[in-house]
Amino acid sequence: MTEDRTSRDKAALRPTLLAARRETAAARDRDADDLVLSVHVVRLAHELGLAAGDVVAAYEALPSEPPTAATVTALTARGIRVIVPITLPDNDLDWCDAPDERRMPLGPDTISAAGLILTPGLAVDLVGTRLGRGGGSYDRALARRSPDTHAFVVLHPGELHSARLPFDTHDEPVDGMLTVDGVTWFRAGG
Structure with missing residues (x-):
């Protein structure tokens, strides 16, 4: 598949995914989901050996x-x-410390220090192809991660696709997904 066709396929899929996302989000208990997701992430970070002083x-x-x-x-x-x-x-990502209200940029390469990366997305397939909103921000950022760093897309239940999603050569796969239902690994490490 050519990159132009893949881009068109992705663009055609996004409105459907966004509409489904709005419906799903409206039906969810956001506060309950927030707490459950935090438990899963803390457990995952612990399983990956992350501790005080490490970066997520x-x-x-x-x-x-x-x-x-x-x-x-x-x-x-x-x-x-x-x-x-x-x-x-240019839709690339710089980084700042989450508690920093001034949002002081740390540099795009700061992500290379992360031991775990949580990404947004609209959908993912069983081989870790993540479909985002189309700016390519996270594909560029994930390309800077350390080779042993795991990346997980955080989704609502039902946003995992059994059919292969369109992908380009520059798309960076994720290692798994996190939902309120738990952690699902797609790639080695789980």
Whole structure:
């Protein structure tokens, strides 16, 4: 499949996924989901050997996305440094410390220090192809991760696709997904 066709296929799929996401989000208990997701992430971080002083790259969820506020709070309470993205004008990602209200940029390569990366997305398939909103921000950021760092897309239940999603050569796969139902590994490490 050519990159142009893949891009068109992705663009055609996004409105359907976004509509389904809005419906799903409206039916979810956001506060309950926030707490459950934080428990799963803390457990995953522990299983990966992350402890005080280590770094997790997370993100601040949009209202329709699975919530991440409790996750950030739980990780920082354990002494884990949480970095969150700052979107640059070219859609690349810089990073800042989550508690930093001034949002002081740390540099795009800061993600390479993360021992775990949590990404947003609209869907994922069984081989870890993540479909995002189309800016390529996370594909660029994930390309900078350390080779032994695991990346997980955080989704609502029902956003895992058994059919293969369209993918380009520049798309960075994720190692698994997190939902309120738990952790699902797609790649070695689980």
